[in-house]
Amino acid sequence: MARNTTLLLLLVLKLFMAVLLAAWACIWIIRPTQSWKRSWHVAEDRANATFLGDYGLTVVVYCLPVLAVATLGYISLHIAAKKDDLRKRRPLMPAFTNPLIVSSPVGVLSAAELLGVALFIVFLAWTYYSNVSSDFKKMTPYKSLKLNRWQLKMMHMGVRIGSLSEACLLLLFLPILRGMAVFRILGVQYEASVRYHIWIGNTMILLSVLHGISIMFIWATKNRLLKEIIQWQATGRVNIAGAIALATGVIIWITSLPQVRRKQFQLFFSAHHLYMVFILFFLIHAGDRHFYLVFAGVLLFALDKILRIIQSRKQTFLVSASILPCRAVKLTLPKHPCMDYTPTSIVFIKVPGISEFQWHPFSITSSSNMDDSELSVLIKCQGQWTTDLYDMLNSMTDAGSDHPKSIPVAVEGPYGPATVEHLRYRSLVLIAGGSGISPLMSILQDIASRNGAMERSPTKVHLIYAVKKVQDLSMLALISPLLLTHSAELGNLRLKLFVTEEDGPPFTAEKMLQDLSRVKTITMNKASPEGTAVPTPEGLLWKAAITALSLLLFLASLIILTHLFVHQEKKSSKKKNPSWIGDLLLLCSLAIAASCCTVATVLSTWRKSVDDSQELSHKHHELAEMLPDKVHGALQTHEIYFGCRPNLGDMLAEIATGTGDAEVGVFVCGPTSMQEAVASFCTRHNKRLKREERKLKRSFNVHFLNFSL
Numbered sequence: 001m002a003r004n005t006t007l008l009l010l011l012v013l014k015l016f017m018a019v020l021l022a023a024w025a026c027i028w029i030i031r032p033t034q035s036w037k038r039s040w041h042v043a044e045d046r047a048n049a050t051f052l053g054d055y056g057l058t059v060v061v062y063c064l065p066v067l068a069v070a071t072l073g074y075i076s077l078h079i080a081a082k083k084d085d086l087r088k089r090r091p092l093m094p095a096f097t098n099p100l101i102v103s104s105p106v107g108v109l110s111a112a113e114l115l116g117v118a119l120f121i122v123f124l125a126w127t128y129y130s131n132v133s134s135d136f137k138k139m140t141p142y143k144s145l146k147l148n149r150w151q152l153k154m155m156h157m158g159v160r161i162g163s164l165s166e167a168c169l170l171l172l173f174l175p176i177l178r179g180m181a182v183f184r185i186l187g188v189q190y191e192a193s194v195r196y197h198i199w200i201g202n203t204m205i206l207l208s209v210l211h212g213i214s215i216m217f218i219w220a221t222k223n224r225l226l227k228e229i230i231q232w233q234a235t236g237r238v239n240i241a242g243a244i245a246l247a248t249g250v251i252i253w254i255t256s257l258p259q260v261r262r263k264q265f266q267l268f269f270s271a272h273h274l275y276m277v278f279i280l281f282f283l284i285h286a287g288d289r290h291f292y293l294v295f296a297g298v299l300l301f302a303l304d305k306i307l308r309i310i311q312s313r314k315q316t317f318l319v320s321a322s323i324l325p326c327r328a329v330k331l332t333l334p335k336h337p338c339m340d341y342t343p344t345s346i347v348f349i350k351v352p353g354i355s356e357f358q359w360h361p362f363s364i365t366s367s368s369n370m371d372d373s374e375l376s377v378l379i380k381c382q383g384q385w386t387t388d389l390y391d392m393l394n395s396m397t398d399a400g401s402d403h404p405k406s407i408p409v410a411v412e413g414p415y416g417p418a419t420v421e422h423l424r425y426r427s428l429v430l431i432a433g434g435s436g437i438s439p440l441m442s443i444l445q446d447i448a449s450r451n452g453a454m455e456r457s458p459t460k461v462h463l464i465y466a467v468k469k470v471q472d473l474s475m476l477a478l479i480s481p482l483l484l485t486h487s488a489e490l491g492n493l494r495l496k497l498f499v500t501e502e503d504g505p506p507f508t509a510e511k512m513l514q515d516l517s518r519v520k521t522i523t524m525n526k527a528s529p530e531g532t533a534v535p536t537p538e539g540l541l542w543k544a545a546i547t548a549l550s551l552l553l554f555l556a557s558l559i560i561l562t563h564l565f566v567h568q569e570k571k572s573s574k575k576k577n578p579s580w581i582g583d584l585l586l587l588c589s590l591a592i593a594a595s596c597c598t599v600a601t602v603l604s605t606w607r608k609s610v611d612d613s614q615e616l617s618h619k620h621h622e623l624a625e626m627l628p629d630k631v632h633g634a635l636q637t638h639e640i641y642f643g644c645r646p647n648l649g650d651m652l653a654e655i656a657t658g659t660g661d662a663e664v665g666v667f668v669c670g671p672t673s674m675q676e677a678v679a680s681f682c683t684r685h686n687k688r689l690k691r692e693e694r695k696l697k698r699s700f701n702v703h704f705l706n707f708s709l
Contacts, residue, residue, distance in 0.1 A: 024065035032130035058292040066296035073185035074544035099679035131160040158214030168204035170294040173301035180304040242285035288582035317406035323520040324474040328380040334533040337372040343442040345416025363438035367445035406524035425665035427460040433670025466498040495638040557589035649681040669705035
């Protein structure tokens with residue numbers, strides 16, 4: 001009965017969210033039409049006669065739906081997280097999320113992603129066409145410029161290109177929300193949604209550059225480029241603010257290019273913080289009425305930033321560190337027993353001893369079900385920051401101290417998926433290349449920790465792991481006891497290892513796994529301050545509460561400040577107020593809302609830390625039971641190959657033939673070529689099954705994991 005009530009509540013919440021999103025999307029679609037503009041002017045006049053005002057009406061119409069969906073989404077995720085059977089729920093349309101285009105300049109694309117991109121492009125084209133066609137009918141001349149007909153048309157076209165950037169800016173921040181991640185509502189993890197931020201950012205910069213070039217070209221033809229570009233108008237759009245925003249956006253975009261980001265991460269990281277300059281000058285350039293259109297995304301990003309700063313201001317200390325032969329390190333951090341996280345989660349780590357400002361994401365390799373007091377990550381040397389960390393830890397082993405002083409670190413997260421996808425399948429295929437083994441380790445440990453207790457959990461697990469060098473296999477040291485323990489609890493694991501660039505000695509997989517345990521481990525000094533466990537992030541209900549609270553505080557502050565400083569003047573005079581007044585009131589209202597939410601979150605965090613210190617852990621620490629001293633005799637199922645690459649197509653075909661399950665979950669984490677090979681086979685296989693209309697369709701559902709190291 002309770003489960004049915006929960007399912008009904010979730011259904012109601014999802015329907016309400018769908019209705020809100022559909023209404024909000026319809027508003028944006030009809031916004032460029034003349035009928036909407038006429039109706040909107042009437043609505044503004046009526047709103048001005050009330051306490052809400054036309055500014056409040058804009059906030060309610062364009063911001064409320066997005067923030068309401070976020071609030072309801074956090075509540076629904078909280079409800080689903082309380083039930084394990086709901087956390088592993090089946091997607092409504094698996095074929096929609098499976099790969100559709102295998103090879104493209106932006107990687108593997110699913111049908112859902114293609115549909116989303118296509119709809120967004122159609123929306124931009126429709127908006128541009130509607131606005132430009134309406135402008136051409138009016139052809140309102142610019143008073144300060146004597147333009148002929150083609151110049152006037154080009155000016156209007158350039159202005160309308162800039163208005164398309166508003167839609168991009170609205171969506172720009174949503175994919176990179178971490179704690180306040182709205183994409184989790186759609187089942188998209190933070191690491192996967194980052195590329196949507198890249199797509200939207202590239203589109204926004206392209207449109208902004210076209211907007212700026214077209215308008216500046218018209219100014220140049222009239223020999224007024226410098227005069228117009230430095231102009232700071234009292235009302236309307238401020239030209240120089242737009243130029244500064246455009247220059248800032250271009251700088252952020254250039255430093256974000258892969259060629260720059262990979263070689264100069266500090267430059268990329270520092271330049272990205274210019275987003276505050278970009279947002280401020282966009283507000284000054286476009287005005288407060290246009291800024292309200294994109295305010296929902298900015299507010300969610302501000303709340304996300306507040307939660308991250310509050311969590312990360314408390315430092316913790318390393319418990320231990322293991323140095324692997326492949327120039328990788330395993331860091332073990334203390335955590336509170338009440339901190340739970342789903343497999344494939346990530347944390348952001350800062351080591352002040354290396355850099356006070358750089359944060360780097362890393363996949364968690366441990367399972368909160370298996371170890372309730374520690375959290376571990378695997379870090380491989382792939383840049384300057386990771387190399388400095390490796391050298392720092394390696395120098396500790398050279399110093400010869402048994403228990404060196406622990407290294408202080410700051411942590412954000414964990415951030416992970418809302419659902420436990422791998423528990424949906426009876427058969428699993430885990431495919432990794434190089435450092436991509438990291439998130440798959442957490443899946444294996446989660447399966448082992450459950451000990452077959454769940455009604456539906458994997459009973460067959462195939463792990464295919466490819467590396468370049470033999471020493472790279474040392475990354476398996478973190479789970480070598482589990483791999484040696486070939487038990488039913490681990491889903492009858494079959495392991496196939498491939499060393500692609502070396503012809504190794506003829507040793508068995510068993511000997512290799514046993515040798516992996518010989519790594520250098522540094523146990524840190526236990527004299528570190530007490531209470532230094534990784535801070536637990538705020539819960540989903542709190543995120544829902546501050547989302548709703550922040551909107552109410554912002555709207556109330558905006559109404560009060562406007563009535564105090566603007567409202568009476570509007571009644572007595574038809575003269576327009578300077579644009580900076582509306583901008584300043586908006587910023588003050590945002591500051592009030594953010595400050596109140598910050599204080600509330602700090603108090604909540606303090607109260608939670610007091611409660612947690614009194615709470616006893618009820619979890620079972622089953623690690624000792626999972627790692628018996630005696631190795632079982634089924635290790636002949638583990639295989640190792642040298643000097644060749646895995647033929648993923650043949651291997652997956654063999655698995656499809658051997659399994660009796662209708663669906664097989666394929667989790668891939670590796671280079672693009674590996675993802676494309678798996679996607680290509682699974683797409684062909686699923687299409688063939690659909691074409692043959694088999695009663696028992698052993699289909700492959702592919703999940704791509706974007707690892708962080």
